[in-house]
Amino acid sequence: MKAMVLKEISPIENEPLKMEALPDPVPGPGQILVKISACGICHTELDEIEGRLPPRLPIVLGHQIVGRVERLGSGAAKFILGDRVGIAWINSACGKCPFCKGGRENLCSAFRGTGCHANGGYAQYTVVSEDFAYFMPERFSDAEATPLLCAGAIGYRDLTLSGIMKGQTLGLFGFGASAHIVIQTARYWGCEVFVFTRGEEHRNLAKKLGALWTGSPEDEPPKKLHCAIDFTPVGETVPQALRVLEKGGRLVLAVIRKRNPIPPLDYSQLLWDEKEIKSVANITRKDAQEFLPLAAEIPIIPEVQEFKLEEANRALILLKQGKIQGAGVLKMDD
Ligand SMILES: [Zn+2]
Ligand SMILES: [Zn+2]
Numbered sequence: 243m244k245a246m247v248l249k250e251i252s253p254i255e256n257e258p259l260k261m262e263a264l265p266d267p268v269p270g271p272g273q274i275l276v277k278i279s280a281c282g283i284c285h286t287e288l289d290e291i292e293g294r295l296p297p298r299l300p301i302v303l304g305h306q307i308v309g310r311v312e313r314l315g316s317g318a319a320k321f322i323l324g325d326r327v328g329i330a331w332i333n334s335a336c337g338k339c340p341f342c343k344g345g346r347e348n349l350c351s352a353f354r355g356t357g358c359h360a361n362g363g364y365a366q367y368t369v370v371s372e373d374f375a376y377f378m379p380e381r382f383s384d385a386e387a388t389p390l391l392c393a394g395a396i397g398y399r400d401l402t403l404s405g406i407m408k409g410q411t412l413g414l415f416g417f418g419a420s421a422h423i424v425i426q427t428a429r430y431w432g433c434e435v436f437v438f439t440r441g442e443e444h445r446n447l448a449k450k451l452g453a454l455w456t457g458s459p460e461d462e463p464p465k466k467l468h469c470a471i472d473f474t475p476v477g478e479t480v481p482q483a484l485r486v487l488e489k490g491g492r493l494v495l496a497v498i499r500k501r502n503p504i505p506p507l508d509y510s511q512l513l514w515d516e517k518e519i520k521s522v523a524n525i526t527r528k529d530a531q532e533f534l535p536l537a538a539e540i541p542i543i544p545e546v547q548e549f550k551l552e553e554a555n556r557a558l559i560l561l562k563q564g565k566i567q568g569a570g571v572l573k574m575d576d
Contacts, residue, residue, distance in 0.1 A: 276367065487517050
């Protein structure tokens with residue numbers, strides 16, 4: 243099969259992904275072989291390539307995979323040949339530890355990420371345990387479905403961890419790929435959404451997607467927020483969000499790392515009255531299983547810009563420069 247392979251950590255500008263002919267993967271017991279038709283590209287891949295989140299090497303990146311089941315490993319019985327499936331960031335977890343047993347497999351110490359610890363979707367084929375593949379609703383094209391597997395499923399986890407309930411007020415700090423999808427789910431649930439972002443274009447899009455109010459992170463919204471989700475990579479938004487949070491409200495931090503430190507938090511001003519801060523790590527299968535049919539029902543149809551597999555370096559350079567319209571997707575030839 244054709245695959246774009248990463249062999250060494252390097253700035254993406256050096257175009258470190260190389261096209262190679264690899265042997266077709268063979269599904270082991272309980273696994274399926276998937277013929278990939280589309281794989282989304284993600285900022286996490288830039289972190290892997292450039293060494294901020296070092297993957298196993300050599301590696302085939304990509305964790306937003308849509309394709310069809312081509313072969314079944316021994317004992318695999320969840321799918322039949324030709325089923326359309328999706329594969330997300332969670333590639334496997336131990337299944338035995340207290341986290342796995344308690345429904346928090348995202349926190350498993352043996353958590354393995356697709357396209358990081360196991361080969362992913364920048365290729366014509368991949369194998370995965372059938373338990374870690376999902377039926378894809380027919381509503382979306384292959385390319386449109388890919389962002390739902392990362393930005394979508396993770397955004398859904400952020401939203402559910404925020405504890406938001408129907409009719410409550412939700413603040414979104416930053417308005418990127420995940421927030422675009424979160425706002426549509428929150429509006430569908432009847433929540434009032436307030437979006438804090440600096441870019442004029444982002445604010446216009448937020449209003450188009452149903453934001454009741456938009457402003458800068460330091461602005462005062464017309465109502466206190468029951469919940470807030472911070473998608474920004476900066477520390478300052480944490481006190482800003484806590485300041486406009488309702489008593490007993492929860493702030494969810496959706497990013498893996500903050501570029502600069504969180505400023506000191508004044509306890510009586512920002513944390514008193516039972517305010518909470520929670521971070522989010524990885525996703526569980528349940529997040530994807532619940533979110534995919536919900537996205538089809540709403541419906542959430544992401545905007546995508548397609549590239550060929552061999553254009554992966556160029557697509558990631560454009561992603562780094564912020565020049566992709568909607569979500570970038572690698573589309574495989576038949
Ligand atoms: Zn991702
Ligand atoms: Zn475990």
